[in-house]
Amino acid sequence: MVERGERAKHGLIQLLLAINAVVMLYPLVVMVLSAFKSNAELFASPFALPESFAFTNAARVWNETSFVRYLLNSTLVTAAAIAGILVFGTMAAYAIARYPFPGRSAVFLFFLSGLMVPLKLAIIPLFIQLGAMGLIDTRAGLVLVYIAMGLPSAVFIMTGFLRTLPGELEESARIEGASEARVMLSIMLPLARPALVITGIQNAVPIWNDFFFPLVFITTDALKTLPQGLTVFMGEYNTDWGVLFAGLTLAALPITLVYIVLSRQFIAGMTQGAIK
Amino acid sequence: MATVSIRSVRKAFGSTEVLHGVDVEVQDGEFVILVGPSGCGKSTLLRMIAGLENITRGEIAIGGRVVNNVAPKERDIAMVFQNYALYPHMTVRDNMAFSLKLAKAPPAVISDKVGRAADILGLTPYLDRYPRQLSGGQRQRVAMGRAIVRDPQVFLFDEPLSNLDAKLRVQMRAEIKDLHQRLKTTTVYVTHDQIEAMTMADKIVVMHAGNVEQIGAPLELYDRPANLFVAGFIGSPAMNFFKGRVESGAFRFDGAQLPLPRAAPGVNGASVIYGVRPEHWQLSADGIDAVVHVLEPTGSETQVMARIADTPVVCAFRERITAQPGESIRIAPDPALVHLFDEKTGVRLN
Numbered sequence: 001m002v003e004r005g006e007r008a009k010h011g012l013i014q015l016l017l018a019i020n021a022v023v024m025l026y027p028l029v030v031m032v033l034s035a036f037k038s039n040a041e042l043f044a045s046p047f048a049l050p051e052s053f054a055f056t057n058a059a060r061v062w063n064e065t066s067f068v069r070y071l072l073n074s075t076l077v078t079a080a081a082i083a084g085i086l087v088f089g090t091m092a093a094y095a096i097a098r099y100p101f102p103g104r105s106a107v108f109l110f111f112l113s114g115l116m117v118p119l120k121l122a123i124i125p126l127f128i129q130l131g132a133m134g135l136i137d138t139r140a141g142l143v144l145v146y147i148a149m150g151l152p153s154a155v156f157i158m159t160g161f162l163r164t165l166p167g168e169l170e171e172s173a174r175i176e177g178a179s180e181a182r183v184m185l186s187i188m189l190p191l192a193r194p195a196l197v198i199t200g201i202q203n204a205v206p207i208w209n210d211f212f213f214p215l216v217f218i219t220t221d222a223l224k225t226l227p228q229g230l231t232v233f234m235g236e237y238n239t240d241w242g243v244l245f246a247g248l249t250l251a252a253l254p255i256t257l258v259y260i261v262l263s264r265q266f267i268a269g270m271t272q273g274a275i276k
Numbered sequence: 277m278a279t280v281s282i283r284s285v286r287k288a289f290g291s292t293e294v295l296h297g298v299d300v301e302v303q304d305g306e307f308v309i310l311v312g313p314s315g316c317g318k319s320t321l322l323r324m325i326a327g328l329e330n331i332t333r334g335e336i337a338i339g340g341r342v343v344n345n346v347a348p349k350e351r352d353i354a355m356v357f358q359n360y361a362l363y364p365h366m367t368v369r370d371n372m373a374f375s376l377k378l379a380k381a382p383p384a385v386i387s388d389k390v391g392r393a394a395d396i397l398g399l400t401p402y403l404d405r406y407p408r409q410l411s412g413g414q415r416q417r418v419a420m421g422r423a424i425v426r427d428p429q430v431f432l433f434d435e436p437l438s439n440l441d442a443k444l445r446v447q448m449r450a451e452i453k454d455l456h457q458r459l460k461t462t463t464v465y466v467t468h469d470q471i472e473a474m475t476m477a478d479k480i481v482v483m484h485a486g487n488v489e490q491i492g493a494p495l496e497l498y499d500r501p502a503n504l505f506v507a508g509f510i511g512s513p514a515m516n517f518f519k520g521r522v523e524s525g526a527f528r529f530d531g532a533q534l535p536l537p538r539a540a541p542g543v544n545g546a547s548v549i550y551g552v553r554p555e556h557w558q559l560s561a562d563g564i565d566a567v568v569h570v571l572e573p574t575g576s577e578t579q580v581m582a583r584i585a586d587t588p589v590v591c592a593f594r595e596r597i598t599a600q601p602g603e604s605i606r607i608a609p610d611p612a613l614v615h616l617f618d619e620k621t622g623v624r625l626n
Binding site for chain 2: 174178
């Protein structure tokens with residue numbers, strides 16, 4: 001009896017997970033399938049399989065837009081922002097987590113307060129500030145905004161993780177002759193890799209996908225990122241949906257691959273501390 | 277190798293003082309064990325020698341050099357931690373070579389020193405493994421190997437055996453002692469286990485509530501404990517204590533009387549604590565009655581838990597005991613081996 005109840009419970013959980021997976025994956029599948037359809041086909045049979053799996057749409061994206069340039073810009077901006085977030089976020093978190101100093105809690109709360117205010121609320125002051133610094137319509141301006149946006153969550157995640165590392169490791173390294181920087185780089189950070197990966201992915205996906213900040217700050221076509229660049233297919237009177245979906249599929253591909261490659265570390269990081 | 281001098285050292289965390297003026301001299305090449313119950317300040321003192329805790333007052337000198345304001349890495353010490361503190365992402369070889377790499381030693385020297393340390397500790401087959409792939413005893417050895425390769429002036433051990441099972445602990449105890457006899461490096465070792473202290477140390481420092489209670493060779497502490505705390509702490513099973521008075525040349529308690537040690541002048545009329553180690557009782561027709569409660573034969577000896585009047589007493593006899601629980605045996609202490617302590621101060625009187 002108990003076993004039957006248990007089995008029913010597990011079955012129900014599996015069912016819910018399966019439904020959830022379908023809900024999550026369905027838009028992606030539609031996007032990928034639509035990438036192979038013409039506009040006419042799309043409107044005639046939006047949910048059917050495409051008539052052929054030819055790469056016509058993808059080829060048009062590649063040839064008729066500055067897709068490669070947008071891809072390069074997105075990669076550059078995302079990579080630079082993630083590097084900045086990880087370097088500065090980890091340094092701040094390390095100091096907060098491992099060194100007692102007066103005002104430590106205040107500094108931590110200052111970073112955390114960034115989690116409570118959406119950066120988009122500050123778009124006008126941000127625009128004025130970047131303008132004053134001559135950073136409007138530059139990739140550097142975009143990167144700085146993203147770093148500021150990512151730091152609070154990075155500090156939050158990294159501080160929590162670094163606090164759990166045993167103090168004896170750093171004491172031992174210190175006795176063995178390591179400088180403070182060496183303790184951090186050679187001993188503590190390799191152990192904090194799961195947290196670094198979580199912080200990286202958690203920030204990379206929204207930055208890669210961000211449409212808002214490039215739309216406000218970037219006007220030169222050569223500096224546009226992918227989400228912004230792909231809007232060229234959205235005309236005022238007609239939109240080539242097939243080509244747009246092909247562009248979106250290509251744009252989602254790199255970050256999806258990064259996620260898959262790092263997901264093992266990501267999951268390891270998420271579950272760390274669950275078992276002692 | 278070096279001496280370690282701890283002079284009037286005090287330590288306070290905020291307004292709470294945990295060490296109240298400690299003086300210890302460790303001679304060159306000596307194996308000194310700091311022992312005491314949890315919270316007595318022994319680990320704090322060790323961490324102060326290592327430089328991991330500030331010294332509130334007093335001074336610590338290593339090899340004649342006062343190190344109060346010297347960074348841990350410049351004190352030329354090596355420390356083995358209770359949980360080993362091995363770097364989990366490095367192999368055994370890298371763990372052992374870490375300090376040498378930091379000191380920018382040539383690769384040939386590193387390889388030679390690591391090889392020799394691994395050889396001494398029987399770690400050669402495990403050099404390319406990670407700490408997680410090793411057993412507790414092997415991890416312990418890696419931690420010691422890491423200390424050995426540095427060839428420091430002083431080894432510091434912070435309860436290094438407390439995470440091991442009983443059998444392995446006995447084995448590692450012998451290995452550490454053997455290692456010290458071979459390397460002759462000055463060693464300060466912290467433990468709460470008095471058996472560990474007794475079996476390994478050249479000199480034991482018994483600590484209690486932030487004070488040093490007694491310093492001496494293991495058997496000196498055992499034979500002539502300076503006070504009640506040391507008498508009760510050193511020895512297993514613990515010493516038997518009886519509270520009573522000295523009257524007309526004998527110790528009297530609960531209507532019974534026991535013989536006084538010879539060297540106890542001027543105690544007549546005093547309230548004292550009378551101490552007898554379990555193995556210093558003898559079966560004697562002239563002794564006093566003790567009612568047997570539990571018998572624990574171990575083969576080599578028999579431990580008897582009994583009562584004299586209302587006071588519980590533990591005796592250990594070499595001979596076989598035939599008495600059953602509930603029966604009386606007559607026992608007497610060897611007067612040359614009994615201890616007298618002042619009831620109020622706990623200080624030894626004989």
